[in-house]
Structures are given as C-alpha cells and as structure tokens.
Amino acid sequence: MSREPTSRVEIEVNGQIVAHDVPNRTLLVDFLRDVLDLTGTHTGCDTSQCGACTVHLDGIAIKSCTIFAVQAHDKVVTTIEGLDPDGRHPLQTCFQECHALQCGFCTPGMIMAAASLLNVVPEPDAEDVREALEGNLCRCTGYQPIVEAVLRASKELAQ
Template identity: 75%
Template sequence: MSAELTRPVSLEINGRTVDADVPPRMLLVDFLRESLDLTGTHVGCDTSQCGACTVHVDGIATKSCTIFAVQADGSCVTTIEGLDPEGRHPLQMSFQRCHALQCGYCTPGMIMAASSLLNTDPAADAEAVREAIEGNLCRCTGYQPIIEAILEAGRELQL
C-alpha cells in the first residue's frame, strides 16, 4: 500500500509497542484481527450492537468496531489475549466454573466488559454487572450464568 494511502500508528497492545501503517478507515477490530492475528476479538454484527469485539482502550471497555485504528494511535489496548496470557484470569476461570459460555462467541467481549467493571469495582452487585454487560449480546446462556460468573470473579478479586 502506498504511503499516501496509509497513516502511521503506534499503540501499546497487550503490553508491547506496535508501530504500523494503516489505512485511515481501517477499524481497530480489523487491525487487531487481520494485521496482528489477535483473533480472540470477534466481529459479530458489524453494527456495534453485539459487543463481541470489546477490548480495553486505555482501560475502558470499548467496542473495537466503533473506532478506527488511527483513532487509537498512542493508546494502550488490551485484548482478551492480553488480559492473562495463560488464560487464568479470575473471570476466565469463573466463566468456566459457572458454565457462562456455550458457543463461546460472545465470551471474549463479555469478559472484557466485565473486567473493565471489576477493575474499578470488584464488589459490584448484580445490577451493576447487568449494566456493564448490557451492550454485549449472548444468544446461548440466558445471561444468568454470565452474571454469576462475574460476581464470583469479583469476590475472588476482593480477596
């Protein structure tokens, strides 16, 4: 791609600096998936309704299909792969224990939305959890196991 059709970006992604030239209209989700092979961030709806693409941008849960990669320039981005590279984060473990996943498609986005909440309020109650994940859709679980898993992880994080 010629230089005039791309823009330079520098981001910290999952703890490492990434410098790249990207098309100005490339979505952050596409940059993560296509350029960096971070495929845990899912594309579910292409309309920012489902939340499957939720990542943290500077610590805030953000639907990565709603911003361009150039808008994230200079930001710190955490994907599900960077939450805990060993997959042992309390949320990841509680989702397994509470059977809060079935097909698993929504799970990375749910976990990222929940971790944003628990980072600021590990003692969040069920109402706060529902509010935190209201932008994330799940078609399999009925949400109750997800809420239970988030509450369980919050209790663990308080210890």
C-alpha cells in the same frame, strides 16, 4: 491495491508496542484481527450492538468496531489474549466454573466488558453486572451464568 491514504499507528497491544501503516479507515477490530492476527476479538454485528469486539483502550472497555485504529495511536490496547499472562484471570476461570459460555463467540467480549466493570466497581451486585453487560449480546446462555461468573470473580479478586 488500496490507493486510499494511510497512517502510521503505534499502539501498545498486550504489552508490546506495534507499529504499522494502515489505511485510515481501518477499524481497530480489523487491525487487531487482520494485521496482528489477534483473532480472539470477534465481529458479531455492523451497528456496534453486540459487543463481541470489546477490548480495553487505556484500561476502559470499548467496542473496537466503533473506533479506527488511528484513534488508538499512542494508546494502550488490551485484548482477551493479553488479559492475563497465563489465561487464568479470575473472570476466565469463573466463566468456566459457572458454565458462562457455550459456543464461546461472545465470550472474549463479555470477559473484557466485565473486567472493565470490575476495574471501576470492584464489588458490583447483580444489577450492576447486568447493566454493565447490556451492550454485549449472548445468544446461548441467557446471561444468568455470566452474571454469576462476574460476581464470583469479583469476590475472588477482592481477596
């Protein structure tokens, strides 16, 4: 098996502290998927362009293919599985209501990127949303219903 150096990482993932020895080169996305079996976070490219792997690191959206698991040591990671205990975050319900997903593959990354936006800009306009989601690719929807869903969710969250 692997002879490369490993490190102990302790990360709070979706409210639980997890601790594992992982090869230093392990990307956070692979740690989440392969070690923790949190397969809601997806890999859609190899150049950090598509955003399917977007999660929150200390509350801010990052592409989990761009950092190593060791860089998340002692930090807080939230994935799509941990966004809402019941899976009923307004972004989740609004994505369904606005038909903002088709194949569903980009959806977790989209929702996590949008959630990060709404944390920072609670009442965005359409341009804000488009800008914030520029790093997340969707091939199915044409983005229009995604933008609508985020705007609708922002209104629900404001209430």
